[in-house]
Amino acid sequence: xxxxxxxxxxxxxxxxxxxxxxxxxxxxxxxxxxxxxxxxxxxxxxxxxxxxxxxxxxxxxxxxxxxxxxxxxxxxxxxxxxxxxxxxxxxxxxxxxxxxxxxxxxxxxxxxxxxxxxxxxxxxxxxxxxxxxxxxxxxxxxxxxxxxxxxxxxxxxxxxxxxxxxxxxxxxxxxxxxxxxxxxxxxxxxxxxxxxxxxxxxxxxxxxxxxxxxxxxxxxxxxxxxxxxxxxxxxxxxxxxxxxxxxxxxxxxxxxxxxxxxxxxxxxxxxxxxxxxxxxxxxxxxxxxxxxxxxxxxxxxxxxxxxxxxxxxxxxxxxxxxxxxxxxxxxxxxxxxxxxxxxxxxxxxxxxxxxxxxxxxxxxxxxxxxxxxxxxxxxxxxxxxxxxxxxxxxxxxxxxxxxxxxxxxxxxxxxxxxxxxxxxxxxxxxxxxxxxxxxxxxxxxxxxxxxxxxxxxxxxxxxxxxxxxxxxxxxxxxxxxxxxx
Amino acid sequence: xxxxxxxxxxxxxxxxxxxxxxxxxxxxxxxxxxxxxxxxxxxxxxxxxxxxxxxxxxxxxxxxxxxxxxxxxxxxxxxxxxxxxxxxxxxxxxxxxxxxxxxxxxxxxxxxxxxxxxxxxxxxxxxxxxxxxxxxxxxxxxxxxxxxxxxxxxxxxxxxxxxxxxxxxxxxxxxxxxxxxxxxxxxxxxxxxxxxxxxxxxxxxxxxxxxxxxxxxxxxxxxxxxxxxxxxxxxxxxxxxxxxxxxxxxxxxxxxxxxxxxxxxxxxxxxxxxxxxxxxxxxxxxxx
Ligand code: SF4
Ligand code: SF4
Numbered sequence: 001x002x003x004x005x006x007x008x009x010x011x012x013x014x015x016x017x018x019x020x021x022x023x024x025x026x027x028x029x030x031x032x033x034x035x036x037x038x039x040x041x042x043x044x045x046x047x048x049x050x051x052x053x054x055x056x057x058x059x060x061x062x063x064x065x066x067x068x069x070x071x072x073x074x075x076x077x078x079x080x081x082x083x084x085x086x087x088x089x090x091x092x093x094x095x096x097x098x099x100x101x102x103x104x105x106x107x108x109x110x111x112x113x114x115x116x117x118x119x120x121x122x123x124x125x126x127x128x129x130x131x132x133x134x135x136x137x138x139x140x141x142x143x144x145x146x147x148x149x150x151x152x153x154x155x156x157x158x159x160x161x162x163x164x165x166x167x168x169x170x171x172x173x174x175x176x177x178x179x180x181x182x183x184x185x186x187x188x189x190x191x192x193x194x195x196x197x198x199x200x201x202x203x204x205x206x207x208x209x210x211x212x213x214x215x216x217x218x219x220x221x222x223x224x225x226x227x228x229x230x231x232x233x234x235x236x237x238x239x240x241x242x243x244x245x246x247x248x249x250x251x252x253x254x255x256x257x258x259x260x261x262x263x264x265x266x267x268x269x270x271x272x273x274x275x276x277x278x279x280x281x282x283x284x285x286x287x288x289x290x291x292x293x294x295x296x297x298x299x300x301x302x303x304x305x306x307x308x309x310x311x312x313x314x315x316x317x318x319x320x321x322x323x324x325x326x327x328x329x330x331x332x333x334x335x336x337x338x339x340x341x342x343x344x345x346x347x348x349x350x351x352x353x354x355x356x357x358x359x360x361x362x363x364x365x366x367x368x369x370x371x372x373x374x375x376x377x378x379x380x381x382x383x384x385x386x387x388x389x390x391x392x393x394x395x396x397x398x399x400x401x402x403x404x405x406x407x408x409x410x411x412x413x414x415x416x417x418x419x420x421x422x423x424x425x426x427x428x429x430x431x432x433x434x435x436x437x438x439x440x441x442x443x444x445x446x447x448x449x450x451x452x453x454x455x456x457x458x459x460x461x462x463x464x465x466x467x468x469x470x471x472x473x474x475x476x477x478x479x480x481x482x483x484x485x
Numbered sequence: 486x487x488x489x490x491x492x493x494x495x496x497x498x499x500x501x502x503x504x505x506x507x508x509x510x511x512x513x514x515x516x517x518x519x520x521x522x523x524x525x526x527x528x529x530x531x532x533x534x535x536x537x538x539x540x541x542x543x544x545x546x547x548x549x550x551x552x553x554x555x556x557x558x559x560x561x562x563x564x565x566x567x568x569x570x571x572x573x574x575x576x577x578x579x580x581x582x583x584x585x586x587x588x589x590x591x592x593x594x595x596x597x598x599x600x601x602x603x604x605x606x607x608x609x610x611x612x613x614x615x616x617x618x619x620x621x622x623x624x625x626x627x628x629x630x631x632x633x634x635x636x637x638x639x640x641x642x643x644x645x646x647x648x649x650x651x652x653x654x655x656x657x658x659x660x661x662x663x664x665x666x667x668x669x670x671x672x673x674x675x676x677x678x679x680x681x682x683x684x685x686x687x688x689x690x691x692x693x694x695x696x697x698x699x700x701x702x703x704x705x706x707x708x709x710x711x712x713x714x715x716x717x718x719x720x721x722x723x724x725x726x727x728x729x730x731x732x733x734x735x736x737x738x739x740x741x742x743x744x745x746x747x748x749x750x751x752x753x754x755x756x757x758x759x760x761x762x763x764x765x766x767x768x769x770x771x772x773x
Pocket of ligand 2: 249254271272273274275276277278279289305306307309319320
């Protein structure tokens with residue numbers, strides 16, 4: 001064993017059957033730093049996602065003088081959501097619902113193809129935990145040094161390390177919580193207010209709460225969040241099947257495992273040299289050789305670790321690799337090309353994704369800058385005037401989504417000889433004109449009167465047409481006109 | 486009960502109660518539970534002292550804090566009134582007909598008027614102000630005492646045939662009951678009145694009725710029967726009937742007279758409230 005190129009690490013998976021008990025307290029995990037393809041991929045994704053998060057609120061977008069010029073802004077005070085060229089009103093939150101549905105379907109699709117890829121690479125919990133571990137490693141050293149430090153009695157240098165680690169974590173937490181609030185107000189203004197102590201208390205309490213949660217989740221709880229708090233690992237089981245690519249240890253190739261000395265033959269034994277490198281790098285503290293597990297976030301760090309080992313002992317890489325369940329047990333691991341990416345399950349997700357996506361796109365493209373709602377008075381249903389004409393009352397709500405005042409002409413279709421009133425204008429023949437200020441909802445009271453002779457039966461279908469006098473943009477709403485039977 | 490029995494498996498004392506060979510263990514309360522329980526007792530004693538707690542024969546213990554939910558409500562109402570003081574003052578100082586020019590004030594008046602109307606007026610005039618036989622519809626354009634906002638305001642203030650000094654009074658006499666007219670004359674005048682808004686009435690009766698009308702009714706309803714607002718006399722030529730426009734009802738009106746009452750609100754409601762109601766009623770679509 002002494003001439004083995006790879007040292008065996010003393011580590012045990014946290015979820016081994018023999019030490020599993022209902023009330024066992026948490027075992028601290030000190031993952032060893034892995035190096036390799038997937039670790040590099042994780043660095044890249046970490047950089048991109050963090051950049052998106054921190055930079056997004058600072059992107060400017062010119063919307064004219066009356067609207068905020070922040071590209072992404074959730075304006076709770078004025079009930080608006082701005083996303084680049086899109087501006088959503090509260091009654092359009094269904095777009096948000098749509099985006100959530102798309103996100104869910106996308107997640108289902110990715111999971112059925114690649115297992116918990118979201119968890120391993122782009123989940124905020126993973127990204128920030130990774131970031132926290134980077135800091136920890138920089139201050140306290142890698143796995144062995146940290147284990148030693150944990151055991152060491154308290155000393156000045158240990159105290160200094162601990163204090164600087166937690167301070168750094170808290171600063172990262174603060175920056176995280178601090179960045180979040182910029183999505184809700186003009187970022188350059190808000191940062192000044194925050195720094196000078198003039199911001200609203202909700203800004204400070206948000207920063208406080210998010211600092212605390214980032215620190216606790218990313219620094220202290222880490223894998224406990226993924227294993228015990230997050231519902232997603234429980235749901236994902238329904239999305240993966242024997243054809244999904246997950247991080248897999250090839251039992252048929254690896255077993256029986258055992259220490260291996262240089263120049264020994266590989267005949268009659270498996271390729272796993274039982275070095276435990278794969279266990280030591282796992283941020284979830286598990287042993288992937290036990291098979292697919294709830295705790296595994298598919299981060300592939302164990303692949304990196306084992307590939308390095310295989311290289312050293314001169315065997316082909318891929319003892320642990322992304323593979324399907326079928327590949328795991330077969331003698332010949334299936335290659336990437338064999339994987340049936342197109343299966344009923346993925347087709348179903350793809351169809352749903354396209355469907356919801358197209359509906360949303362259609363709704364977005366045909367979206368009008370004018371919304372009209374007509375509510376008919378119900379009490380009384382109609383009023384008879386002294387000259388015998390019948391009058392009905394309506395509330396017409398005109399939503400002007402443009403930032404300038406617009407004048408609208410309200411006309412009635414389907415009723416001959418009708419007159420219309422608005423409270424500020426007397427009876428007009430057939431139409432009235434209402435100005436609606438920019439970016440506002442105006443509710444006008446509309447009275448429509450018609451001679452009784454025009455009423456064919458107790459109730460007639462009519463259309464109320466609202467037209468922008470300048471652009472000609474028109475919205476129609478059908479309603480009824482009622483009279484005595 | 487002198488000998489304490491211990492359960493041999495758990496080592497816990499039993500209570501001595503036994504059912505079908507199963508003994509009840511006397512497991513102690515969890516420490517945290519017990520302490521919460523004691524804390525609650527301490528808390529409740531403190532609560533008796535500082536808050537109103539015990540009912541007495543005709544009173545209750547008031548507590549050191551002197552808390553009272555009624556006082557709180559009164560205080561809150563006062564705060565609301567104080568907050569509204571400015572707009573109420575503006576409403577008092579603005580000519581009713583001009584309130585419309587100040588949209589904010591107008592909205593305040595109309596929405597306040599709507600709820601005051603619902604509490605005070607809807608019992609007679611209906612929740613939608615649609616009225617009923619003998620109770621005018623406030624949505625239409627037919628007004629007995631005038632439909633300008635000032636006139637509506639006066640009507641609400643003083644009422645009709647109310648006990649207020651400035652009340653408005655108009656009499657519809659009981660022409661048959663008081664033997665002013667004969668039965669036939671009542672029929673004739675009914676025919677005449679109906680002929681004003683309906684075609685195909687009995688021409689001879691109409692002619693006779695017109696004469697009766699000129700003598701007896703024109704003084705209030707006017708020679709052209711278009712009504713008279715100084716007496717609250719309805720316009721008889723339009724399509725709106727106060728009590729009903731069929732022959733039997735009109736005849737009954739002429740024979741027995743009508744005297745409905747509208748209470749005077751000046752003594753019961755705040756003047757601001759009356760102004761609000763007047764503006765609300767005016768806004769229903771028939772205001773002049
Ligand atoms: S077993 Fe491998 S893929 Fe799964 S969490 Fe651990 S290191 Fe990541
Ligand atoms: S699977 Fe690879 S890394 Fe893990 S113990 Fe075996 S050889 Fe070592």
